Amino acid sequence: MVNDFVVRFANVNGTGSASANYLFAKSIFRMGIPVSPKNIFPSNIQGLPTWYEVRVSEKGYLGRREGIDIAVSVNPQSIVEDIKGIAPGGYFIYDSTKPLHEELFRADVTFLGIPMMETCNREFSDPRQRLLFKNVMYVGALSALIEIEYTVLEQLIGEQFKGKEKLIAPNLKALQLGIDYAREHFECPLPMRLERRDLVGNQIITTGNSACGLGAVYGGATVAAWYPITPSTSVAEAFDDYASELRIDSEGRKNFAIIQAEDELAAIGMVIGANWNGSRAFTATSGPGVSLMNEFLGLAYFAEIPAVLIDVQRVGPSTGMPTRTQQSDITLAAYASHGDTKHVLLFPSTPTECFEMTAKSFDLAEQLQTPVIIMSDLDLGMNDHMCDPFTWNDKYEYDRGKLLDADDLEKITRFGRYLDVDNDGIPYRTFPAVHPSKGAYVVRGTSRDEYATYTEDSPAYKRNMDRLVRKWNTAKTYVPKPEVYQKHSPARDAMLFFGTTTQSALEARDYLGSIDAMRLKSFPFCQEVADFIVKYDRVFVLEQNRDGQMRSLLITEFNADPKKFISVLNYDGLPITAAQIVDQISIHMTSGRKK
Amino acid sequence: MSYVRPKFRHPQLPKNKLGYTTREYEGSLSTLCAGCGHDSISTAIVQACFELSLEPHRVAKLSGIGCSSKTPAYFLGQSHGFNSVHGRMPSVATGAYLANRDLIYIGISGDGDTASIGMGQFVHAVRRNLNLVYIVMNNGCYGLTKGQDSATADVGSKSKAGSVNPFEAIDLAGMALELGATFVAQSFSGDKTQLVPLIKAALSHNGFALINVISPCVTFNNNPGSTKSYDFVREHMDATATMDFVPLQSVISAEYGEGTKTVVTMHDGSKLALNKLEAEWDPSDRVSAVRALYNARLEGEVLTGLLFVDSKSTELHDIMQTSKRPLNSLHQSELSPGNEKLQKINSVLR
Ligand SMILES: Cc1ncc(C[n+]2csc(CCOP(=O)(O)OP(=O)(O)O)c2C)c(N)n1
Ligand code: SF4
Ligand SMILES: [Mg+2]
Numbered sequence: 049m050v051n052d053f054v055v056r057f058a059n060v061n062g063t064g065s066a067s068a069n070y071l072f073a074k075s076i077f078r079m080g081i082p083v084s085p086k087n088i089f090p091s092n093i094q095g096l097p098t099w100y101e102v103r104v105s106e107k108g109y110l111g112r113r114e115g116i117d118i119a120v121s122v123n124p125q126s127i128v129e130d131i132k133g134i135a136p137g138g139y140f141i142y143d144s145t146k147p148l149h150e151e152l153f154r155a156d157v158t159f160l161g162i163p164m165m166e167t168c169n170r171e172f173s174d175p176r177q178r179l180l181f182k183n184v185m186y187v188g189a190l191s192a193l194i195e196i197e198y199t200v201l202e203q204l205i206g207e208q209f210k211g212k213e214k215l216i217a218p219n220l221k222a223l224q225l226g227i228d229y230a231r232e233h234f235e236c237p238l239p240m241r242l243e244r245r246d247l248v249g250n251q252i253i254t255t256g257n258s259a260c261g262l263g264a265v266y267g268g269a270t271v272a273a274w275y276p277i278t279p280s281t282s283v284a285e286a287f288d289d290y291a292s293e294l295r296i297d298s299e300g301r302k303n304f305a306i307i308q309a310e311d312e313l314a315a316i317g318m319v320i321g322a323n324w325n326g327s328r329a330f331t332a333t334s335g336p337g338v339s340l341m342n343e344f345l346g347l348a349y350f351a352e353i354p355a356v357l358i359d360v361q362r363v364g365p366s367t368g369m370p371t372r373t374q375q376s377d378i379t380l381a382a383y384a385s386h387g388d389t390k391h392v393l394l395f396p397s398t399p400t401e402c403f404e405m406t407a408k409s410f411d412l413a414e415q416l417q418t419p420v421i422i423m424s425d426l427d428l429g430m431n432d433h434m435c436d437p438f439t440w441n442d443k444y445e446y447d448r449g450k451l452l453d454a455d456d457l458e459k460i461t462r463f464g465r466y467l468d469v470d471n472d473g474i475p476y477r478t479f480p481a482v483h484p485s486k487g488a489y490v491v492r493g494t495s496r497d498e499y500a501t502y503t504e505d506s507p508a509y510k511r512n513m514d515r516l517v518r519k520w521n522t523a524k525t526y527v528p529k530p531e532v533y534q535k536h537s538p539a540r541d542a543m544l545f546f547g548t549t550t551q552s553a554l555e556a557r558d559y560l561g562s563i564d565a566m567r568l569k570s571f572p573f574c575q576e577v578a579d580f581i582v583k584y585d586r587v588f589v590l591e592q593n594r595d596g597q598m599r600s601l602l603i604t605e606f607n608a609d610p611k612k613f614i615s616v617l618n619y620d621g622l623p624i625t626a627a628q629i630v631d632q633i634s635i636h637m638t639s640g641r642k643k
Numbered sequence: 644m645s646y647v648r649p650k651f652r653h654p655q656l657p658k659n660k661l662g663y664t665t666r667e668y669e670g671s672l673s674t675l676c677a678g679c680g681h682d683s684i685s686t687a688i689v690q691a692c693f694e695l696s697l698e699p700h701r702v703a704k705l706s707g708i709g710c711s712s713k714t715p716a717y718f719l720g721q722s723h724g725f726n727s728v729h730g731r732m733p734s735v736a737t738g739a740y741l742a743n744r745d746l747i748y749i750g751i752s753g754d755g756d757t758a759s760i761g762m763g764q765f766v767h768a769v770r771r772n773l774n775l776v777y778i779v780m781n782n783g784c785y786g787l788t789k790g791q792d793s794a795t796a797d798v799g800s801k802s803k804a805g806s807v808n809p810f811e812a813i814d815l816a817g818m819a820l821e822l823g824a825t826f827v828a829q830s831f832s833g834d835k836t837q838l839v840p841l842i843k844a845a846l847s848h849n850g851f852a853l854i855n856v857i858s859p860c861v862t863f864n865n866n867p868g869s870t871k872s873y874d875f876v877r878e879h880m881d882a883t884a885t886m887d888f889v890p891l892q893s894v895i896s897a898e899y900g901e902g903t904k905t906v907v908t909m910h911d912g913s914k915l916a917l918n919k920l921e922a923e924w925d926p927s928d929r930v931s932a933v934r935a936l937y938n939a940r941l942e943g944e945v946l947t948g949l950l951f952v953d954s955k956s957t958e959l960h961d962i963m964q965t966s967k968r969p970l971n972s973l974h975q976s977e978l979s980p981g982n983e984k985l986q987k988i989n990s991v992l993r
Pocket of ligand 1: 710752753780782784785786
């Protein structure tokens with residue numbers, strides 16, 4: 049059991065456990081061992097139970113895995129469930145300041161009691177420190193039990209409190225209290241332990257939201273408008289933080305504007321206004337916000353105004369469960385708004401892709417003159433993920449699409465905003481104030497001809513709608529291509545997945561004898577997707593929603609036989625696991641063959 | 644269509660500093676009903692921009708949805724325009740302004756567009772002091788959807804269907820004053836002598852400038868006894884239940900002196916009482932503006948003129964400390980921090 053187990057921390061929200069838990073996960077990463085931490089938190093600021101699950105995997109499996117090997121409990125509220133959740137042979141580390149009820153003990157679990165509260169009350173006088181250092185103390189105990197290198201922890205604490213050096217000593221003291229207690233009272237190390245490896249290479253560990261915010265800075269966004277909603281808030285915050293550091297002009301003024309709007313309608317309205325006027329602009333939200341943005345998304349589609357929207361998906365309405373993860377806005381986003389509308393979607397699966405796709409989405413939105421929606425989710429957005437480092441090609445130039453400047457306008461006899469000059473469905477656009485007497489027009493959703501002149505002429509409307517279909521077909525050649533995982537021998541079955549299902553899907557694929565697979569990166573589906581699908585009798589579509597939304601999209605867009613697509617789903621608010629995928633696919637592998 | 648523009652122009656049409664005649668400030672032909680107050684406001688905008696010698700292409704005009712929001716097509720034909728969605732012009736204007744602080748922005752809205760569906764965005768644009776001339780073409784009804792009461796319709800007035808409006812009217816100017824608006828004015832569409840200078844003042848203001856313009860809907864504002872009523876059409880409507888007859892009306896004008904009151908007779912014979920602020924009115928005092936507005940309301944009058952202006956107003960970009968240069972003019976080299984910085988960021992994430 050070296051470098052292969054799951055540790056779950058049960059904390060109370062708002063007690064400062066997050067930084068201790070992060071210290072734990074990051075120290076494993078620093079030891080060169082693949083690790084993937086996940087927050088499972090309530091919609092609450094203080095008081096409710098919150099969990100932090102860390103999977104350690106020598107093989108590099110970074111999806112969520114069921115079965116807890118080591119549970120660390122500092123929350124009496126959830127203790128009964130926490131003990132139940134431990135896999136046989138596992139460990140339960142708890143605060144033994146108060147004795148545990150007899151009936152809670154399990155014969156197949158080793159109970160390791162540490163008087164955390166008692167020790168901290170004795171060792172620290174400040175009530176806040178007493179609470180906070182309980183967390184650091186259990187990290188110390190764990191470091192003795194599973195052999196986290198002390199120098200790594202010491203270094204991380206030093207980095208964490210850079211600039212606040214006087215906090216380093218008490219943190220190290222709390223760490224040592226945990227180490228000493230574990231060494232004195234338990235047989236250290238446990239059989240379940242860590243060993244330094246060199247498996248993470250030059251990878252980084254960060255959240256998807258932070259990467260999206262950084263991607264927007266690199267992609268040249270100058271206007272951001274947003275309305276707070278978990279789990280997307282930290283996208284705007286990351287943009288603000290990075291831009292405040294990287295985008296200040298020589299007078300100390302900001303080369304960007306960020307506005308906390310009055311609601312999501314206003315946020316997307318601002319993004320559209322800014323893009324119309326020549327700025328790259330974006331917003332970030334979650335499902336409820338996308339619902340509110342529907343009208344404007346339709347306007348942007350019809351009026352052909354670029355816009356970038358980052359949708360960090362969560363569970364349905366209300367508060368509570370919604371701050372869990374899902375991929376359940378697929379159909380909402382794909383066809384958002386009234387009238388005939390379709391939108392370009394991108395599906396990142398790692399923070400690296402969040403960065404790249406966000407940066408590139410501004411090109412794509414301007415090339416196609418339409419909204420581009422980045423479909424992230426809570427798991428990707430708010431959890432730390434190991435991923436490839438960010439890179440940027442300094443030679444690359446932004447592609448602002450078909451734009452006419454004053455000189456271009458001088459050369460043409462008559463500017464037609466909605467003329468399909470190149471027969472690819474994409475017209476040329478102008479920015480306000482481009483020329484004293486040419487290139488101006490009034491933007492409208494519909495009711496205009498190729499020259500943007502008002503008309504209620506039916507053929508003109510139809511011509512425009514048909515051109516938008518041409519543009520949609522062109523979009524298929526612009527969007528990122530899928531990633532294919534194929535064996536060379538002919539196969540009947542394949543699986544198809546996207547976004548955060550990827551990690552678990554790839555793990556499941558190992559268990560399923562390398563079944564052929566495709567990872568979707570975008571909508572509209574490009575030719576490669578069509579070519580892939582026709583090769584198989586059955587395609588398992590893996591997704592994290594109840595209704596198989598991506599499956600519906602595939603059936604609709606390809607006008608395909610629904611029987612061909614089999615849903616493999618998880619929609620309980622937790623990230624999908626490899627075991628869930630294997631179980632659901634296996635049923636079809638044994639029974640589904642004879643038809 | 645309210646008028647047919649004469650093909651022949653007098654060769655000696657006056658020219659402004661740029662050498663332009665009013666012609667350079669006109670838009671396409673209006674498709675609004677003949678006599679609609681909104682057209683008079685468009686004409687006043689043309690006149691104001693002409694007199695200020697604005698370069699037409701340096702102006703951006705935005706609107707929501709409604710008859711009023713159609714007007715940007717009818718003035719400043721060389722300016723870019725944006726006919727957006729119902730009630731959401733302020734957000735589009737905010738984004739546009741953030742992108743380029745150097746243009747002049749005119750936002751056109753209706754009373755439905757502002758006081759109902761767009762109330763949220765309106766108040767937030769006021770509070771951010773967005774550098775925008777915000778003109779409400781206020782007819783007390785929803786013109787484009789055929790005459791329903793709007794939230795600025797007077798309490799007790801009768802709707803098209805005959806029911807009495809039981810709800811208090813929203814006073815946009817009073818509300819803007821409460822919200823800290825830095826420029827608040829009211830006028831009447833038919834009073835060019837007052838309206839043109841007000842628009843010019845608003846265009847010169849550094850911040851949010853509200854002009855609430857009472858603008859009769861000749862076709863639907865059929866609330867007897869209201870400040871914006873029009874009964875004549877209603878008889879015909881009752882008869883047919885559809886609006887198949889729109890009588891050609893002429894524009895109502897009302898020019899009256901400062902510090903005086905006038906009563907305007909509407910197309911149906913109903914009266915609109917206007918009370919013009921006196922010449923010595925001090926528009927720098929918010930409290931007296933609130934009081935005067937309220938007193939006029941108690942008298943059943945619409946107080947017109949420049950109620951309040953804060954000449955030292957700080958607009959949105961300066962509040963936000965954004966670059967003095969338009970954000971849309973920044974070059975990639977100023978926007979993308981480059982790979983070296985990115986590698987430093989990577990190293991922090993290991
Ligand atoms: C979301 C939405 N709801 C309803 C409408 C229908 N609608 C069009 S114009 C209008 C009212 C316009 O009233 P006002 O702003 O006062 O303009 P007016 O026509 O009176 O100038 C309504 C309700 C719409 N276009 N969009
Ligand atoms: S319906 Fe009323 S507001 Fe609309 S154009 Fe006719 S007169 Fe003007
Ligand atoms: Mg109206």
